[in-house]
Amino acid sequence: MILITGASGTVGKAVLAEVARSGEKHRAMYRSKEEAAKAPAGTEAVVADFSDKASLVRALRGVESVYLVCSPIPELVQLEGNAIEASEAAGVRRIVLNSALGAGDYRKSFPSWHRRVEDKLKAAKIAHCILRPNSFLQNVLTYYAPSIRAQGAFYGAMGNARTSYLDVRDIAAVAAKALRSSENDGKTFELNGPEALTCAEVAERISRHAGIAARYVDIPAEAQRKAMMDQGMPEWQVTALLDLQEYYTGGRGGALDGVLQGLLGRPPITIDRFLKEFAGEFRSHTASA
Ligand SMILES: NC(=O)c1ccc[n+]([C@@H]2O[C@H](COP(=O)([O-])OP(=O)(O)OC[C@H]3O[C@@H](n4cnc5c(N)ncnc54)[C@H](OP(=O)(O)O)[C@@H]3O)[C@@H](O)[C@H]2O)c1
Known part of the structure; x- marks a missing residue:
């Protein structure tokens, strides 16, 4: 059992x-x-x-x-x-x-x-x-899709750091x-996933698959802290998220290796396949109406 x-x-x-x-x-x-x-x-x-x-x-x-x-x-x-x-x-x-x-x-x-x-x-x-x-591809839906639908953009202080989603x-x-x-x-x-992408590259892939113009907007970490606090997030969570981001901006989230593929015995799911499947999640209701 x-x-x-x-x-x-x-x-x-x-x-x-x-x-x-x-x-x-x-x-x-x-x-x-x-x-x-x-x-x-x-x-x-x-x-x-x-x-x-x-x-x-x-x-x-x-x-x-x-x-x-x-x-x-x-x-x-x-x-x-x-x-x-x-x-x-x-x-x-x-x-x-x-x-x-x-x-x-x-x-x-x-x-x-x-x-x-x-x-x-x-x-x-x-x-x-x-x-x-590493970071879940599903985070792209949870954290980026809402502001992409509302404002055509998502925000962070990731700079050019890469993530192997x-x-x-x-x-x-x-x-x-x-x-x-x-x-x-x-x-x-x-x-680790099969590709290491910057947030700007993720925005470009989302744009391509969803047929929209999605942008990644890099903001200072302090502005990001304020935005998360203003949304009512508890302070421990804001600090933990920013500390985790620091791990990634330190260059430690973009490793590429064959470990996942070896364990699966097949190629891992790519961001392109994922975005194709969930393309509708990034379009605003007005845009898709
Ligand atoms: N997101 C990422 O990119 C990422 C990357 C690497 C590792 N992780 C780790 O992956 C883990 C899971 O992430 P997730 O996104 O799947 O989380 P999630 O959606 O919040 O799921 C957590 C599960 O734990 C259950 N749970 C919470 N408190 C519990 C309790 N007291 N007793 C029994 N069950 C309880 C929740 O039940 P309820 O639905 O009832 O709350 C829910 O089913 C986290 O620990 C996270 O740190 C996440």
């Missing part, structure tokens, strides 16, 4: 779809009955919370492998730590952990929280595979394999 945590989230949902497709016996973990009701046909759903140890005991009953993921929040260290302890107590054989690029060498922001979970997992008596993905569906394919075999036990993989 495979337990997929975070099944309502961006990566978790993709991992669930992949595991379900493989035909493996599985259970999806949600935090609410409403979300659990959205589980796909053929998927057993369980309602549990990492902060509620009794609910984890129920979720982990009969489970051999766990896909562990949580929202990028400061409590992640404690919450995923609870899940590791509960898994150990329940006799789980393997955990596949969704970590993040930078967990190996960056002592700030999200990567540093993930690193603390990685260390806890390595100290536990449980087989594990750690995935450290990857699709969460590729992370899911790697995770699903790691969940059902011992081949990658004890291994940590940094996962």
Whole structure:
């Protein structure tokens, strides 16, 4: 039995779809009955919370492998730590952990929280595979598409820094394999996508695929901080996002290697394929009417 945590989230949902497709016996973990009701046909759903140890005991009953993921929040260290302890107590054989690029060498922001979970997992008596993905292609939809639809532009302080974006569906394919075999036990993989692009190049690709004129506007990091604070984002989140951006502007997000392709056994999803699929998300309703 495979337990997929975070099944309502961006990566978790993709991992669930992949595991379900493989035909493996599985259970999806949600935090609410409403979300659990959205589980796909053929998927057993369980309602549990990492902060509620009794609910984890129920979720982990009969489970051999766990896909562990949580929202990028400061409590992640404690919450995923609870899940590791509960898994150990329940006799789980393997955990596949969704970590993040930078967990190996960056002592700030999200990567540093993930690193603390990685260390806890390595100290536990449980087989594990750690995935450290680069930035998701899906971020382009979540963070860039709204202002592109409204203003034809997206904003940041990335300068000419490059990012090797990857699709969460590729992370899911790697995770699903790691969940059902011992081949990658004890291994940590940094996962980079197949192309390293600047934000200006991303804007150019979006423009081409969506048939619009999308621009990337580089702004000072302090102006970006103010804009995020003005939108009502909590200060810890603004600081964590800017610190993460600093990691990328330091040139550490643009690596290209064959690791993801090797694990997939096929070429990874490209940004062109992704943008072709989601081109409509970048067009404003007035433009497409
Ligand atoms: N975005 C990127 O480019 C990127 C790159 C590398 C790594 N990462 C890492 O990937 C991870 C997942 O990202 P994502 O975009 O998939 O996040 P997400 O969409 O926010 O999904 C997180 C999942 O965790 C669940 N969750 C939150 N608190 C929980 C709790 N107390 N108990 C049980 N489940 C809980 C959420 O449930 P609810 O729906 O109920 O809240 C949701 O299903 C993050 O840790 C992030 O740091 C992201």
